[in-house]
Amino acid sequence: MHKVRVGVIGCGSIAQKRHLPEYRENVHTEIAGVVDLVQSRADDMASLYQTKSYTDYKELLLDEEVDAISVCLPNYLHASVTIDALNAGKHVLCEKPMATSREEAEAMILTAADNNKTLMIAHNQRFVSSHQKAKKILDSGELGKVYSFKTTFGHSGPENWSIDGRDSWFFNKQEAFIGALGDLGVHKSDLIRYLLGEVDQVGAFIDTSAKTDTKVDDNAICMLKMKSGVIGSLAASWSYTGGSDNSTIIYAENGVLLIENDPEYPLIVNYSNGETVKYQLKKIQSNEAGGQSTTHVIDHFIESLVLNKEPLINGGEGMKSLQVILGALESNEKGAFITL
Incomplete structure (x- = not known):
């Protein structure tokens, strides 16, 4: 061929x-x-x-x-x-x-x-070693019932890595449509769907608090209720000025999964019986030095x-992850929870 x-x-x-x-x-x-x-x-x-x-x-x-x-x-x-x-x-x-x-x-x-x-x-994010391992652990059922989660993606903003800096299209509402929520939040809506299934309802507060002279959001906090009934939060931000956060924590009956939450171990499982397992895996990709070399x-x-x-991640999967973000925008506008 x-x-x-x-x-x-x-x-x-x-x-x-x-x-x-x-x-x-x-x-x-x-x-x-x-x-x-x-x-x-x-x-x-x-x-x-x-x-x-x-x-x-x-x-x-x-x-x-x-x-x-x-x-x-x-x-x-x-x-x-x-x-x-x-x-x-x-x-x-x-x-x-x-x-x-x-x-x-x-x-x-x-x-x-x-x-x-x-x-x-x-x-x-579905190709990151820690996320794939976390999915295997969750799917195995060893952690029992999942209670809650929080997933976060934040850094100091695209002006620090976009080719056009502060003049980038990221800050132009007509061209970007959404800011941190579309840039970073959609990664996390895709990840949480991959790990825990479909999202049923979303509520959100979305704000522009860190960046001046722009109408795109730079901070979003979303509350999600999954189809399974599990509730949790999703945060996306361009205001993490002291470094970045790309972590996900899942709280379950038999333990807690700490994903990309530790500088040394991409995945840590703290079991409720007091045992801790730390996984040495390939690092998550990032635009900073020392990040994973390929996105896969x-x-x-x-x-x-x-x-x-x-x-x-075909078009259908991409659309479902987008819909969580669109639901968040609608929730912020209407001041109500949105059923997807």
Whole structure:
């Protein structure tokens, strides 16, 4: 089989730190082209990865030798560009959050089905070693009934890692649609669904308290009730100025799971009988030094294409994780709990 020829649309930080280097490392992949509205940025990446550069993504989509596309664009463009790529006969890996509305997400899923193409959403938390191990422990039933949880993703904000800094689209309400909740919170809604099943109800307080001159949220606290009846909290923030937090704690009958909560051990289980088990696992990926080197998202996407199998996070999964966030926005607006 020939190598999967991939085009990357958008050459910002996520493409430069994740998609492009991880495609280059994948033996089944060839980078067939890069697109960015900023010509010099596209040219720089094309030169670095020895490929073609474009400023108009539609030109790249005309290339019949391109098999798949990574959509690494501001949130408001995810749906339209993904749909164009699928209609051009390309498989698509789209960055999260997959869309800015349920309608957009449904249109993306429908277009993928109509064209018989793969649509995957780039949620990486399911591939983290500690999260996979935690799921095995939970699924085994050894911890008994799950009582509650808290899951958090916070750092000091995208101005510190986005290619355009404080001028980034992340702070532009029209382009971003949502702030910390869409950037970080949707990772955690995907993770908690992976670990504990579907979310039934959501209530939220969402605020802009840390960043000035922007209308996007930078702090969100959500209360979730799972279909199983388990209740817990989800926090997303761009105001953690003294470092980042990417932890999840699950409280159960026979013990407590501490996930990504300790600098040395990615997973610790404190059993109610007094026993403690500490797992030495691969570190979670982060944009800071010493983080995990790969997200596994690219490898999983390519593997699903090579083996012609459905990816773990398809459009339907991406939409369910998005709906938790959309529900949180609605809850904050109405001052009421929202049933999903």
